[in-house]
Amino acid sequence: MVKICILGGGFIGRFYAESLIGRRGKDPVKVIYARREETAKRFSSDYKVAHYTTDMEAAISHPETDMVVIALPNYVHEEAVMLCVKHKKPVLCTKPLGRNAEEALRMTLACEKAGIFAGYLEDLCYTPKFLKSVKSVESGAIGRVLWAKSRETHPGPHSDWFWDLEKAGGGAIVDLGCHCIEIARNFIGKDVLPVEVMCWADTQVKPIEAEDHAIGLVKYENGAIGQFEVSWTFRGGMDLRDEVMGTEGTIWINSFLRTGFEMFSSGEGTDYVAEKAETAAGWLFPVGDEAHELGYPNMFIDMFDAFENGAQPRETFYDGYVVNAIIDAAYKSAKTKLWEPVELPVWRGKRGLTKPSVYTEYDKDHWFIKEEILPNKDKKIIIKHKTTGEVIEKRIIGKNTTG
Ligand SMILES: NC(=O)C1=CN([C@@H]2O[C@H](COP(=O)(O)OP(=O)(O)OC[C@H]3O[C@@H](n4cnc5c(N)ncnc54)[C@H](OP(=O)(O)O)[C@@H]3O)[C@@H](O)[C@H]2O)C=CC1
Ligand SMILES: O=C1CO[C@H](CO)[C@@H](O)[C@@H]1O
Structure with missing residues (x-):
């Protein structure tokens, strides 16, 4: 069981709560933070959340918070992530991670350095x-x-x-x-x-x-x-x-x-x-x-x-x-x-890939381009000579052709 703190009780915060607790889930939402008390209070009553607050840091550092779910506007993501880093709380953040790559990289590296779990909530x-x-x-x-x-x-x-x-x-x-x-x-x-x-x-x-x-x-x-x-x-x-x-x-x-x-x-x-x-x-x-x-x-x-x-x-x-x-x-x-x-000061994938050749050989002199059955049942095969580059078609007369 992981006890959850949701930051943000708006549109996506409510979708998250429905998904987390609406299916007899084993991970309870224990803390809700919103900017205004009325939002936090309503959320806590709708989803039976034990603690509500308008103090973000108090929500994150709350003893009942095992994992923080960030459902805040884009411009508050970095502040929230950095508070999770400060209090060493595992964190899941909604999309987009940052308003730009600089913010996103700072958040990524800060979580890695602190050794805290960090998941990107890309639902689609x-x-x-x-x-x-x-x-x-x-x-x-x-x-x-x-x-x-x-x-x-x-x-x-x-x-x-x-x-x-x-x-x-x-x-x-x-x-x-x-x-x-x-x-x-x-x-x-x-x-x-x-x-x-x-x-x-x-x-x-x-x-x-x-x-x-x-x-x-x-x-x-x-x-x-x-x-x-x-x-x-x-x-x-x-x-x-x-x-x-x-x-x-x-x-x-x-x-x-x-x-x-x-x-x-x-x-x-x-x-x-x-x-x-x-x-x-x-x-x-x-x-x-x-x-x-x-x-x-x-x-x-x-x-x-x-x-x-x-x-x-x-x-x-x-x-x-x-x-x-x-x-x-x-x-x-x-x-x-x-x-x-695309500027990627940190890139952890492959480098130096090229476009692979997927040519299919038709015979020793030709590459295969295309084969098609026409409405009159003829079959056409289009091929290209490997050295001259000439493109030609071969026609195989269909069995049921009348004309
Ligand atoms: N498919 C998905 O994954 C979706 C993801 N999102 C993402 O979720 C995040 C939140 O969006 P959404 O829930 O739609 O937004 P809402 O405006 O519906 O809700 C924002 C919530 O954050 C609280 N809040 C805290 N600080 C601030 C602040 N400084 N300014 C405004 N609100 C604040 C608000 O509190 P209060 O209510 O008290 O004002 C409110 O509860 C965004 O990053 C968005 O991109 C959104 C929709 C779908
Ligand atoms: O997919 C989505 C639906 O619309 C919302 C508002 O534009 C987005 O934020 C969200 O990511």
Whole structure:
């Protein structure tokens, strides 16, 4: 049993509490901290939490706190992590780890130096569909990953501080792109170096300084490409989709808006449909078990199991730092309109990877390019001469051809 202290009793703090204690979990939430007493008190009463406080350090150092879960706005993450370091308390921090890589690296190294367990709460890398997909990729079911695209778009966040450039550290890229980037890293291989980023970002709709819409490409050292599409201006709910293209196959995941559960309502009797749903009338796309579909229970199981076994969780502070470094390059690129290098003063993965050749030999003189059966049942084989480079096609007349 691990006794938990949650810092932050807002949107994600409540999701975490539901995931931790809503399933007869063995790890009780014992302490809740929020900025305002009314939030902390309400949280403690809703989730039967023994101790509530508006003093963050008191919550962290509380004798009933074995593990701290940070569910605070981005600009308070570093302060909270450093207090955990000071009091030598194991810590789990929500996404993004930092507002930038500098903050994230400081947090990562401080926890490592203090020897405290530190997990990165990247829930979307724990959804049931995602975990199964990653297993398939790791088993080679889709071959070498060439492209991993992840999209998260919705009509915009639910609290004031997200919309403040300084407090959040950016807009849709740092808020939503952090998920997409880590999803792509998992598919491409976390030990593959992200080399450079090209990003378009703009403030198309909202009266804010940060970007409300962006698209980015992340080039990896082995030739794979990651792509993120993020927006706070999308209408119609929360769209979470991933696509992975490999040399031997493809994966498409739809995690939220269209999960196979569709419902029509005149609006009578419906209130909450799903996170960021914009309407409770008409055709609706509810989500059966939101916490589970978003990965929270699997994420906490991995975190607590790793902690108890003295192992590393699937998602660590170091991963959070790499994600922040990619985001920093994306912001630079959006300004310069150039490919910008990913600055990683600490990199623990592989170096010197090259794009592997996957050419298939057709015969001793030719490389195989493509084979296709045409509507008239003919088969075409397209090949390239190894030395002259000439591309030719061979046609094998189909058996059932009439003309
Ligand atoms: N999928 C995911 O993993 C998600 C992760 N997040 C992340 O969780 C973190 C918190 O987001 P979220 O819960 O949505 O935010 P909310 O605004 O809903 O809640 C923030 C909580 O932090 C408390 N707080 C403490 N200090 C401050 C401060 N200086 N300014 C503002 N609030 C403070 C607030 O207290 P009080 O209520 O008393 O003001 C509140 O309880 C962010 O880093 C966000 O990116 C958010 C949503 C989903
Ligand atoms: O995925 C998410 C849903 O939206 C929230 C608000 O923009 C994000 O913070 C969160 O990470």
